[in-house]
Amino acid sequence: MPSSPSSWRPSSPPSKERIQALVDWAFYGGWYDYRRVINGVSRGLNQALDVTQLVEVLVNGVNATMQLRDAALFLAESDGSLTLRGSVGFKEEITSAQVKGDGTLVRFLRSNAEPIETPRLRQALEDDLSAEERALLACDEVRLWLPLVSKEELQGVLLLGARLADELFDAEDHRILGTLAQQAALAAENVRLVEELRHRLAESEEAHQRLLCGREEERKRLARELHDRVVQDLIRLCHQLGTCQGLWKGSPVNERLEATRGEMLRLLDELRRICNDLRPPTLDVFGLDSAIRSHVEAFSTQWSGTIDLDLAKHDKDLPEEVAISLFRVCQEALANVARHAEATRVQIRLSLSLDEVELSIQDDGQGFVVPSRLGLFAKDGRFGLLGMEEQIELVGGRLQVISQSGEGTEIKTQVPLAISRATCSGLAHTQPKVMR
Ligand SMILES: Nc1ncnc2c1ncn2[C@@H]1O[C@H](COP(=O)(O)OP(=O)(O)OP(=O)(O)O)[C@@H](O)[C@H]1O
Ligand SMILES: [Mg+2]
Structure with a gap:
């Protein structure tokens, strides 16, 4: 020009x-x-x-x-x-x-x-x-x-x-x-x-995020319903059976009642475990480190390796959605250790600074080749790692899978606290904090 x-x-x-x-x-x-x-x-x-x-x-x-x-x-x-x-x-x-x-x-x-x-x-x-x-x-x-x-x-x-x-x-x-x-x-x-x-992508991204947020809400609702209705009703029935047993002392009926009561108690345990998986009650009451500790305790009964915990004590309250997302990462990472790693030792570290929370789960197992995108696992029907990544991205964080054949695996997540508050508050409407 x-x-x-x-x-x-x-x-x-x-x-x-x-x-x-x-x-x-x-x-x-x-x-x-x-x-x-x-x-x-x-x-x-x-x-x-x-x-x-x-x-x-x-x-x-x-x-x-x-x-x-x-x-x-x-x-x-x-x-x-x-x-x-x-x-x-x-x-x-x-x-x-x-x-x-x-x-x-x-x-x-x-x-x-x-x-x-x-x-x-x-x-x-x-x-x-x-x-x-x-x-x-x-x-x-x-x-x-x-x-x-x-x-x-x-x-x-x-x-x-x-x-x-x-x-x-x-x-x-x-x-x-x-x-x-x-x-x-x-x-x-x-x-x-x-x-x-761009508009359609933004819409489907938002719908996906709402779905993820909604899934957690639904799990929470289900856990509450199961606990408040089914579990309480079963406990009441067990008591009634106990009373009946008192009336049929010495009778062969008593043995049948005892067997039924044993079966009901087993069912109660199973229901409590499902409720716990759906929504660990310790998370809402005592915070993320307690929830991880109690999950590790339950996990250790089925896995023979050693788990080292380094869960930093902190006075800070984490937003509910961050706490539950990190907990889900920990749950899935441990499930993967048990299923795939052939590890003998796992270290779980949780640290929290003023503006970021970091969680790492590292095993000394056989490791694996990490694909360029975790989404590539999905076409083989493997959704665990992808789900973790989505859950962490939903709260504005980042998930890294660090692994190589023969070198063990580390799942590392960082969630900036200011962003995560802003991100999810626009999606989920009830946002009580998880207090420690
Ligand atoms: N800690 C680990 N050690 C070794 N390999 C692992 C580990 N974690 C994941 N993998 C590998 O990555 C793959 C994908 O894991 P992902 O959790 O996504 O799926 P999955 O566990 O196979 O199935 P699911 O959908 O039930 O979780 C696994 O199949 C496994 O090959
Ligand atoms: Mg898995």
């Missing part, structure tokens, strides 16, 4: 290029080299991946290159209506304009994908305009309309105001702008698709 006279500095010796640039600017107003203009704007359009970049190239770029007083970009929404996405210069009437997707103006611009001057557009659309369309067309500051049409769909429209030097748009300008509009339409379509994709 030729430079404007403002870049001219008389104090430095004028180079040949600078003199040429000044001449170009003075004679052609910066719009003289068709190919250079198109190439420059095309490059910008090719790189535009969001609306801000598109506005920068089409509104600010074209406005500056063509030396216009004003420019505005309207982009099509999914219902075809046009919304203003960026403008320079224009007054209020433009910036507050709303154009319906099924209206005469949009239909006309879609089927006439050529730059068109305002008087001609007014002539063509005399009748059948809505009040908003009429108001937009009545705006005298708008001199030229550039419909951006791709695949027979109106992707947007670029409105150009008068040139600073008040020259009219000539046939060459129309030709250049027509070519530019075709490229801009493709870029606008791409930006719309990328925006849609």
Whole structure:
């Protein structure tokens, strides 16, 4: 692009290029080299991946290159209506304009994908305009309309105001702008698709996060229901059976009652274990370190190795969702040790600083080759490590799996406390703290 006279500095010796640039600017107003203009704007359009970049190239770029007083970009929404996405210069009437997707103006611009001057557009659309369309067309500051049409769909429209030097748009300008509009339409379509994709990704990410948060809530609710109803009812029935046994002392019925009571007590233990798995009560009452300690105790009854605990004492309260996520990591990591590691020793470390909590579970087992993404395990129906990662990411933390064949495995998680509070409070509505 030729430079404007403002870049001219008389104090430095004028180079040949600078003199040429000044001449170009003075004679052609910066719009003289068709190919250079198109190439420059095309490059910008090719790189535009969001609306801000598109506005920068089409509104600010074209406005500056063509030396216009004003420019505005309207982009099509999914219902075809046009919304203003960026403008320079224009007054209020433009910036507050709303154009319906099924209206005469949009239909006309879609089927006439050529730059068109305002008087001609007014002539063509005399009748059948809505009040908003009429108001937009009545705006005298708008001199030229550039419909951006791709695949027979109106992707947007670029409105150009008068040139600073008040020259009219000539046939060459129309030709250049027509070519530019075709490229801009493709870029606008791409930006719309990328925006849609981003929006869908964000939506599915949020739905997934809600699902994860909801799963924990559901487990908690189930544990409470089981404990408060089924377990309590079973305890009551056991008492009643005990009373009956007293009445049938010495009778063979008593033996049957005893066997039934034994069976019920076994069932009670099993239910308590399920409740504990669903929601370890120690976590809510005594905090994460106690919950890990009691889980390790239960785990040690089924696993013969040694478990070293280094669970830092702390006075700080952890957000509930962080505590439960770290607990789930510990549960799954120990389950993996028992199933896969062939380890003899495990070390569990929990440390907490002012702004971060860190948990590490390290075994001295056979290790494994960690894939580039834990999601790759999912296609073989292995979800443990991936689930841990998702759970930790949900509270804004990071999970690392450090392992090599023959070198043992370490699962390391770090959760920044400020972020985790912000992240989950937007998702789960009840956020009582787990106090220590
Ligand atoms: N501590 C470990 N030591 C050795 N290999 C491990 C260890 N932890 C995980 N692995 C390996 O990583 C794989 C994936 O673990 P992941 O927990 O995701 O799935 P899984 O345990 O096989 O199944 P599940 O979905 O029931 O958890 C395991 O199959 C195992 O090969
Ligand atoms: Mg597993």
